[in-house]
Amino acid sequence: MNILVTGGAGFIGRWVVDQLLNDGHRVWVLDDLSNGRVENLEDMKTNKNFMGLIEGDVKDIRILNHLFTKQFDICYHLAASINVQDSIDNPKGTFYNDVIGTFNILEQCRRRNVKVVFMSTCMVYDQARGEEGINEMNQVKPTSPYAGSKLAGENIVLSYYYAYGLPVTVIRPFNTYGPYQKTGGEGGVVAIFLKNMLAGKPLEIYGDGTQTRDLLYVEDCARLFVKAGYSHQVDGEIVNAGLGSDVSINKLAELIVKDEAYIKHVEHIHPQSEIPKLLCDYRKASELLDWGPEYSLETGIKKTEEWIRSTKLI
Template sequence: MNMLVTGGAGFIGRWVVKKLLDENHSVIVLDNLSNGRLENIEEFKDNSNFKFVKGDVRDKDKLDEIFKDKFDIVYHLAASINVQDSIDDPETTFFNDAVGTFNILERARFQMFGKNGRMDGDSWILDSEENTYPCKVVFMSTCMVYDVSGSEGISECHPIKPVSPYGGSKIAAENMVLSYYSAYKLPAVVIRPFNTYGPFQKTGGEGGVVAIFINNVLEGKDINIYGSGSQTRDLLYVKDCADFIVLSGYSDKADGQIINAGTGRDVTINELADIINKGKVRVNHVKHIHPQSEIMKLKCNYSKAKKLIGWKPKYTLEQGIEETGKWIEETKLLK
């Protein structure tokens, strides 16, 4: 099959690309490299089934050009992903996450039903002169749309409560995705992975908490925790996340659905620091930059993913941290 992965040079995107290529699909990656990095996809450059295009999901002309290739599945991962940045610059986040998603949905609709196609009741009347081709959109949302979790974990029916423009933009995009499924019968699914970590995640200030903590320990630097550290996260290893994303595209049962992915185990940031640090460096608690954007408890109920598409996580937190630590250490030795 022919796949488009937007944001495919990003941390999670490169693992999705790897899995698709390993399964012998053709993959085009569209990425503007604002967050993604070419080194993430360096290993694929000689693969005849792989192509990289530098471009932006806000660029309609670029999208029109790319969609001249017909795609079986569009894995739409491109987004502004930093919660704190979204508070400081909400416009960029909104246009990337909500408007960019709309642009992708329109191209998928044109591909599947043509620009001249029209709905008659709940059926499509297509123009026989147009070269149409079926297409599915997998939209990657986030657990950051949810209200705080109870002890039982967050299911897809859990209340949403965006506490940042990032969460708000993702909900806006989700609603557009589901509206295209309902209004146009465009196959589409909204997926909400919980906090993902693993190899290829950035280790600097813009990276994830696991990567930052591991990197600091390796470099003998203090670990700084925003606020009390009592906030919890359900940490999903990136290989499990990529499996979930790809499976969501393969399964017709996922169409029209919102599906979570996580481990069902949450840890406080203080506990996470202890697991990674083992007393090697000092741990400090520092003032939170934007405390209003903090969700104090995130714990996933992934039973719908298990029932609907047969997915469940394979890695424990400790196994994922060990693999991530080895990768970060090996990467440092290569520099």
Template sequence: MSKPVAVTGAAGFIGRWVVDELLNQGYSVISLDDFSNGRRENIEEFHNEPRFEFFEGDIRDEAAIERLINQETAACIHLAAEIDVHESLERPNDHFEVNVVGTRNVLEACRATDTRLGLMGTCMVYDMADSEDGIDETHPVKPASPYAGTKLAAENVAESYYHGYDLPVTILRPFNTYGPYQEVGVVPIFVERDLNGEPLKIYGDGTQTRDLLYATDCARFVVDATFSEAAVGEVLNAGTGEDVSINELARLIASDGRNIEHVEHHHPQSEVPKLLCDPSKAKEVLEWEPEYSLEAGIEELRTWLSNRSNK
């Protein structure tokens, strides 16, 4: 059996798909999650897979990280994080402890074992942009929430380990990802409300745009970038290169006659008005391109949610 790939946050939405992609590519996986954001049912189908090992643990616990990452680890994909923008404004310390201190623990374990690291960042670190060319990796950063600030801090610490210790680190910044097993996010919320015959509710005026990346495309990007020698020391975006307004997204998802309502935004200061990815660097470095159109991804998600509700 090949050396295992360590995955933090394996029971989360993206973590579940990364585990699936690793197994499909023939890797063995050792993983952990504390189920603060992840769900046990997300990884149930993997438990009979001999190449999959899981234990419950918290990235703030150094002993758990040392158990996960050792001399036999082929690589680590670090996905575990506090991820809620609105909650970060209410509870910033929680985000600091998990996203910064937890990442430090992962980096120290990787340094001790010379384990390559794929670090999940976020497109939310970027400053606002109105350009139709999209945001590339050289675009200025300006985190608008403690969530984005702590994720950027984690990236900076990871980059310091690359420059200071020559640790093989790749920083991954996928744009807004959606798909099956996602509990929060505008696309699954809209689709589920539509399936239930409920009105679709939009926070604010709905003119904000997002570049929406399907889950399997994101997972393939994460795995390929983590193992790419050309990507070591790099920051890489992943997206479709097309954005859609939340108003347009609601109209695309809503069935005939379904109401669309606008409601007050709880934290408008944290809302980024336009997110459009320039994925050209990932294409150049990894030969990676998304396979799913927005329409195809929404249909896949709609089918999955329908099947789940009928079980």
């Protein structure tokens, strides 16, 4: 198939591209490189089915008009503003990228009947209650403009399914981590903790550290995202992706650094957008796509640590 991946030079995006190429498809990447990096796609440039990286913005209609002459079969839409703090500081930028950009992609796909797989986030949810995981019917509670923009994106994506019959799927991944994730301020907690541990720096935990996260290894996330594009079973559906178990940030820090003297609690930078408990119920993905996570938290942390060591990011 001919496939477009927006945001394909980003952390999760490059794994989606890798999976699609391994499956034998021709893949184009559109990325403005605000979050993505050209280096993330370096390994794929020699693949004859990698059709190139187009440096451009999903808000640029001219670029989209030209690109969509390629007659795509599927569009995996990951291009977005992804940083919660940035969305609080600059809600307009996040809204334009995540809502207007998504609308532009949908319009192109509607004209050509291209399936859309939309990358949302678990940040749209209210917290998990007790030991019950969050399923797709769980209450939503967008506590940041980032979550609000993603929820708006989801709704407009699903509206194209109901109004036009366009095949679309919304994926809500839980906290995804792994190789190629940034290890700085915009990175995830696992990557930042590992980088600090390897550099002999303290692991800083926001607040009391009792907040929990369901941590999903990136290759598992990409595998589900790609499978959703292949299957009509999930057309018009919202589907969770997660490990199915959660860990407190305190416990995560203890897994990564053995000496508790290197664990430091600091004031929360955006406590109003903190979700106390995130735990995924991925039964829908299991039933409709025969998907389940293959990597344990311990294995995923080990693979991520090996990657950080190999890239000398410390």
